[in-house]
Amino acid sequence: MIACLLIPGFELRAALxxxxxxxxxxxxxxxxxxxxxxxxxxxxxxxxxxxxxxMRLGEALATCPQLVLVDPDPAGAEREWEGVxxxxxxxxxxxxxxxxxxxxxxxxxxxxxxxGVEAALRKALASVGPAWDPRAGAGGRRFVALAAATVxxxxxxxIVEGREEQSFLEPLPLSLLPIDEGRYAELEGLGVRTLGSxxxxxxxxxxxxxxxxxxRAWSLARGGERRRVRGRxxxxxxxxxxxxxxxxxxxxxxxxxxxxxxxxLLARPERERRPFRKLALAARLVGGGSWRRTVTLRExxxxxxxxxxxxxxxxxxxxxxxxxxxxxxxxxxxxxGQQLALLAPEGEETDALLREGLRQVRASAGGGxxxxxxxxxxxxRIPETRAMVVPRDVR
Amino acid sequence: MxxxxxxAARLNAPRPALVETTGGGEPRLVNRELVTxxxxxxxxxxxxWTEEPVxxxxxxxxxxxxxxxCVYRDxxxxxxxxxxx
Numbered sequence: 001m002i003a004c005l006l007i008p009g010f011e012l013r014a015a016l017x018x019x020x021x022x023x024x025x026x027x028x029x030x031x032x033x034x035x036x037x038x039x040x041x042x043x044x045x046x047x048x049x050x051x052x053x054x055m056r057l058g059e060a061l062a063t064c065p066q067l068v069l070v071d072p073d074p075a076g077a078e079r080e081w082e083g084v085x086x087x088x089x090x091x092x093x094x095x096x097x098x099x100x101x102x103x104x105x106x107x108x109x110x111x112x113x114x115x116g117v118e119a120a121l122r123k124a125l126a127s128v129g130p131a132w133d134p135r136a137g138a139g140g141r142r143f144v145a146l147a148a149a150t151v152x153x154x155x156x157x158x159i160v161e162g163r164e165e166q167s168f169l170e171p172l173p174l175s176l177l178p179i180d181e182g183r184y185a186e187l188e189g190l191g192v193r194t195l196g197s198x199x200x201x202x203x204x205x206x207x208x209x210x211x212x213x214x215x216r217a218w219s220l221a222r223g224g225e226r227r228r229v230r231g232r233x234x235x236x237x238x239x240x241x242x243x244x245x246x247x248x249x250x251x252x253x254x255x256x257x258x259x260x261x262x263x264x265l266l267a268r269p270e271r272e273r274r275p276f277r278k279l280a281l282a283a284r285l286v287g288g289g290s291w292r293r294t295v296t297l298r299e300x301x302x303x304x305x306x307x308x309x310x311x312x313x314x315x316x317x318x319x320x321x322x323x324x325x326x327x328x329x330x331x332x333x334x335x336x337g338q339q340l341a342l343l344a345p346e347g348e349e350t351d352a353l354l355r356e357g358l359r360q361v362r363a364s365a366g367g368g369x370x371x372x373x374x375x376x377x378x379x380x381r382i383p384e385t386r387a388m389v390v391p392r393d394v395r
Numbered sequence: 396m397x398x399x400x401x402x403a404a405r406l407n408a409p410r411p412a413l414v415e416t417t418g419g420g421e422p423r424l425v426n427r428e429l430v431t432x433x434x435x436x437x438x439x440x441x442x443x444w445t446e447e448p449v450x451x452x453x454x455x456x457x458x459x460x461x462x463x464x465c466v467y468r469d470x471x472x473x474x475x476x477x478x479x480x
Binding site for chain 2: 374
């Protein structure tokens, strides 16, 4: 069977891990700077006060003036989500993450180990831990599993057998479908309020009226396609971080720190000369928030210049002063080979000599002996803030 | 994700210095060495809006041995430091 584990409002729960007292007051995840001003997931107290996820910020504050806005912590959420996935993997489940808070997996391989589907789901819920209020659902198809997890209570597992699928889906609301607000309104205007009423319409008519999105929703209302779950490959454990003695806001400093991180990441032996396919740049911000951007490269590369030009511009998007900058290799390419250049780039010989010299220093004095001086604020009137020594590894 | 924690360190951090002054507050002895000439003097007042304000009176001096040294008196902490300016 296909199982789905669901943690509603995951980003908010992750952001509240460091501020647990806010979990019991009306609180909502604040909109990200520069995005549409809609509140994210809300706490139960906020929901009781009339605030719902996706509400306009102004409307939410007017509805509940004591609403506390929690700054999003995407890097923290990603870290917590990775922890949840690892715990599931440790329990033997081959997981396919859908989005933070939603993961699907096959139970077939572990049913005999745990003694059936229900026991396997209980194990999955226990491995995630009660603090996250996880819910689980299982069915013959992904959408059925997701729908089952949606109706389950915290810590509960709902299993839908094959012959019950259609009758289980029929009374459920349309909000389970991944369609935009306008489409809901359109369907409701037509008197379609449940999955059952949508599924009973002729597919061709739905497609004609609502387009490809409507056709997909119609297909899901009938249970969706039978697609197997593909367990993810273990994530690459390759990351470099740099903490600053004080919060840094200027772009030049961040660019230099990023350059140092890139050099260190390129020098990591675990990479085994494989080029990067996907990288993530994350920052811990002053005041406790965080920022994260992931970049998938069109062509896997380990060329410093190309990596700099792909990731460097993202630094300008950081919304607040940074106390820690982090560069992660999310995915590496499988191949290590690279086409050689016909002519060696200028300065390569000097560069090789310099690297060899630094390798010797490191070999004789230890790993932390090599550092690079990075000018961070050469204009500063306070001499000790003009430059920093950044630890650096040499390939 | 594992991380290799790299902590950037400050370069040219001030070091405490033993300074004796004249009546006008200028250095006379730096680390028990006589000051022959005070080449320059300037003040740095910055970050007064933060919890770590900077109030320094810098002196670039030449010592008896011929060395050029830069020292300052920290107005906040009321002590002397040496630092390359």
